[in-house]
Amino acid sequence: MSGLASMRPVRVVGIGMHPYQFPSETPYVHLGLTALRGALADAGLAWPDITFAAIGTGAIGMAAGRVMLRHLGSTGLEVVQVENASASGSSAFRTACLMVASGQHEIALALGVDKFGSAQRAANKDGVPRLTPEAEIPAVKFAMMARAWRDRFGLTREDLARVAVKNHGNAARNPYAQFRKPRTLEQVLAANPVAGDLTSLQCTPRGDGAAAAIVASEEAIRRHGLDRRRAVRVLSSVSSSEHQVADEGWSLVEMVQRSGLAALEAAGLGMAEIDIIELHDAFTIEEIVYAEALGLCPLGEGAAQLRAGQWDIGGGRCAVNPSGGLLGMGHPIGPTGIGQVTEIVRQLRGEAEGRHHPGARTALAHMIGLGSVAVGHVLQRD
Amino acid sequence: MDLRDPALYAPAGHGDAAVLLALRDPATGALAFPRTPYGIGASGTPAEAAEPVELSGRATLLVCVTVHQPLSPGMQVPLVVARLRLEEGLVIDGVLEGTEEPPPGSAMQAVLVMQGERRACRFRLVGGAA
Numbered sequence: 001m002s003g004l005a006s007m008r009p010v011r012v013v014g015i016g017m018h019p020y021q022f023p024s025e026t027p028y029v030h031l032g033l034t035a036l037r038g039a040l041a042d043a044g045l046a047w048p049d050i051t052f053a054a055i056g057t058g059a060i061g062m063a064a065g066r067v068m069l070r071h072l073g074s075t076g077l078e079v080v081q082v083e084n085a086s087a088s089g090s091s092a093f094r095t096a097c098l099m100v101a102s103g104q105h106e107i108a109l110a111l112g113v114d115k116f117g118s119a120q121r122a123a124n125k126d127g128v129p130r131l132t133p134e135a136e137i138p139a140v141k142f143a144m145m146a147r148a149w150r151d152r153f154g155l156t157r158e159d160l161a162r163v164a165v166k167n168h169g170n171a172a173r174n175p176y177a178q179f180r181k182p183r184t185l186e187q188v189l190a191a192n193p194v195a196g197d198l199t200s201l202q203c204t205p206r207g208d209g210a211a212a213a214i215v216a217s218e219e220a221i222r223r224h225g226l227d228r229r230r231a232v233r234v235l236s237s238v239s240s241s242e243h244q245v246a247d248e249g250w251s252l253v254e255m256v257q258r259s260g261l262a263a264l265e266a267a268g269l270g271m272a273e274i275d276i277i278e279l280h281d282a283f284t285i286e287e288i289v290y291a292e293a294l295g296l297c298p299l300g301e302g303a304a305q306l307r308a309g310q311w312d313i314g315g316g317r318c319a320v321n322p323s324g325g326l327l328g329m330g331h332p333i334g335p336t337g338i339g340q341v342t343e344i345v346r347q348l349r350g351e352a353e354g355r356h357h358p359g360a361r362t363a364l365a366h367m368i369g370l371g372s373v374a375v376g377h378v379l380q381r382d
Numbered sequence: 383m384d385l386r387d388p389a390l391y392a393p394a395g396h397g398d399a400a401v402l403l404a405l406r407d408p409a410t411g412a413l414a415f416p417r418t419p420y421g422i423g424a425s426g427t428p429a430e431a432a433e434p435v436e437l438s439g440r441a442t443l444l445v446c447v448t449v450h451q452p453l454s455p456g457m458q459v460p461l462v463v464a465r466l467r468l469e470e471g472l473v474i475d476g477v478l479e480g481t482e483e484p485p486p487g488s489a490m491q492a493v494l495v496m497q498g499e500r501r502a503c504r505f506r507l508v509g510g511a512a
Contacts, residue, residue, distance in 0.1 A: 128418045129389045131402075131503060135463050135475030137454060143447040144465055144475075151445060151486050195463075196447030244424060 004237055005266055007101035011231035012379065013216045014043025015342040020178040020209035020330030023116040028060050028208075032068045032113035035210035035335070043214050044226055045107065047072045050214065052105040053079045056092030056112035057334035059119035068113070078105070086280065087239075087369030088112060089211060090337025094237045094375060096215050106220040112335030113210040119333065121370070139203055142283035143196030145250065149285060150197070152300070157197045159303035161188040163284035164202045164327055166312060171324025173355040176339070178207050178330030202284040204331040211338035213345070228382075232345045235362075235378040236266035242372050253293050255374050260294035260366055263376030269362065271295040274318055274378075276347050276363035278340035281325040287311075291320055294366065319357040322347060337375060340365040348381040385494070386502040390416050393494060394439060400492040400503050401436040402468070408433055413472050439492030441466040441505060444473070446483050466490060466505060479504040 004010060016038025018031040032055075040047060055065035065079040084091040089112030096108035123136070134140055149155045165185050171177035183201055191199035221228055240259045245251040264270060271294065279294070281287040288302035296318060297305045310316030323329045323343035326336060344363040346352040362380040369375075385391065391400045404415040405422055412425040415437065421428040446464035449457070462478040478484070479495055484507045491508045494501040 128420075129387055129416050131387070131390050131416065132463065132475040132477055134449065134454065134457065134461060134477060135465075139453055140447065140449055140463050143449075144445050144463065147447050148445045148465075193450040195449045195451070195453070 004097065004101050004234060005268065008103060009218050010097045010100045010215050010234045011218070011221060012213050012234060012341065012345050013221060013226050013231045014039040014045060014214035015345050016040070016042055016212040017176040017339065017342055018210040019176045020207050020332055020335070020339070022178065022205065022207050024208055026208060028064065028113050028115050029068045029071065031208060031210035032111055033071060035113070035212040036072070036109070036111055039109070039212035039214050045214065045224060048075045049107050049224065050109045051077050052096065052099045052108040053077055054092035054095040054108070054110050055079065055081045056084075056088035056090075056110065056338060057081065057114050058083055058085060058088050059114050059117065059333065061118070064113065084373055084375070085369030085371055086282070086331065086333055087337055087367045087373050087375045088334045089339065090365065090367040090375035090377070091239065093213055093338050093341055093377065094239055096213070097234050097237050097377075100215050100217050107214065107216045109212065109214050110338055111210065111212045112338040114332040114334035115208050116206045116332065138282065139195045139198060142285050143194070143198045145289060146198060146283075146285035147196050148250075149289060153303070155288070155303050157189060158185060159288070159306065160197055160202060160284045161185050161199070162306050163281065163287045164188045166306070167281060167287070167321050167325040167328040168201070170313060170322050170355055171328025174324050174329055174343075177324045177328055178205055178209070179324065179328045198283055198285070202327070204282040204326040207330045207332045209330060209332040209335045209339070211335035211342050213338050213341050230349050232348050232379050232381050235269070235380050236263050237377050238262045238266055239373065239375045241374070252368065252372050253289055255372060256290045256366070256368060257293040259374035259376050260364070263364060263366070263378050267378035269378060273362050274364050275360040276322060276344060276357055277318060277320050277366065278323060278325070278343055278363070279321065279366045280368045281321055281327050282331055284327065287320060287325065290366070294364070296320070313355055313357050319360070322352065322355055322357055337365065337367040340367065341377065341379070344379050348379065384500045386497060386500040391492065391494070391503045392436070398493045398495070400439050400494045402439055402492060404435050404437050404472075405429065405432040406435040407431070413437070413470060415472055415474060437472070438469050440469040441476070441490045441492070443484055443488040443490050444486055446478060448481065448483060464505060476503070476505045479506045482507070
């Protein structure tokens with residue numbers, strides 16, 4: 001897996017968002033076009049400058065891109081739709097990056113958009129009977145992971161709840177986030193119990209939203225006179241799925257570890273050089289387990305790092321989920337991975353007002369999706 | 383009395399114990415539970431080349447949690463869901479009988495219990511907690 005190192009440089013030149021929100025009557029076209037127009041304005045580009053669009057969505061349906069994009073004018077651009085569960089947006093971003101890096105296109109769009117409610121799971125159609133379908137419900141699966149970490153490393157209910165406190169606090173400062181209220185440890189612990197030690201405030205909300213990122217080649221940046229100082233380089237892009245693991249090992253965790261390492265190696269960097277991580281924290285336990293798996297701290301020490309404020313904005317070397325993560329910013333599926341990228345670009349440009357992680361230069365966006373799949377990107381400002 | 387999922391388990395022939403219906407690769411010994419028409423994922427063996435086998439239903443509890451909210455239609459809570467290592471080596475998920483949470487390492491047995499009109503597979507603590 002060579003990432004982007006052996007290909008043309010790719011930079012994010014424009015970002016845009018429609019804030020994530022609770023399930024609504026807002027048509028997806030409005031959500032998507034709001035994000036797209038924001039990204040065009042941010043980049044200083046016109047719609048006809050875009051020659052490729054990857055649309056990440058899990059629930060909208062066939063041809064979501066064309067139905068939406070025609071309202072900006074039918075320019076003949078190449079459009080593909082990318083569905084990769086929770087990693088749909090991340091995979092759309094990767095596709096756009098590869099299109100530019102490979103020389104197929106000079107300027108490409110990755111746009112994630114989704115509405116809650118109509119996604120279907122292929123696993124329900126595979127013809128395989130299941131002894132325990134309850135265990136495949138994400139809240140149950142991750143409650144078991146939390147309990148396994150409690151049994152193995154002494155993780156407490158308070159440790160889990162601290163992830164939600166941090167990320168709801170970050171989201172409260174993020175104008176694009178679905179949850180805008182800071183929460184106390186007591187509030188998180190006293191919320192409705194869901195499964196095991198997880199309470200409702202430790203589970204990602206359901207919602208709608210859109211996120212857009214425009215990537216361009218160096219040649220396109222020169223030709224269009226774009227502001228290179230605000231253009232953030234995409235150093236690596238990797239994607240993979242689970243390996244079989246022995247015995248009671250957690251294959252998901254092994255996948256996160258492997259894919260995170262691959263993303264860093266492809267970027268020629270180590271975790272010590274990462275200032276920000278945006279990762280999949282649909283449930284609080286995930287942030288602790290994945291941060292450990294990605295190498296941010298030794299196995300079993302995530303809770304102590306969190307308690308010490310090491311993952312806070314401005315609290316330690318590396319801020320984890322400064323956007324608020326999936327817990328606070330939200331997880332509308334299609335946009336989520338691109339929303340991570342927009343947050344990272346804002347942070348690296350120094351434009352994340354009210355939540356800027358000081359000195360941030362390099363960041364990792366890491367997403368997983370049902371199945372399971374993993375997608376990782378390393379971004380860096382000059 | 384009918385079984386809720388006869389493709390997955392069967393009476394063991396003693397008491398209310400159950401066996402689990404699996405596939406085995408005769409060449410490698412790799413197992414797959416449940417049986418599927420697609421074969422054995424661990425070895426890539428097609429189903430036609432695999433042999434049907436019965437697993438004992440004896441297991442060791444690895445971890446379990448109580449589900450507090452009905453997270454899917456018809457789910458009755460509280461419900462204890464567990465990850466278990468079967469005596470034959472496979473790691474599977476199962477629902478425990480009752481609402482207690484035995485500690486990791488506890489010995490469990492698959493049993494058939496009435497769920498509405500039919501018998502379903504649950505895992506029961508045997509011989510006391512670990």
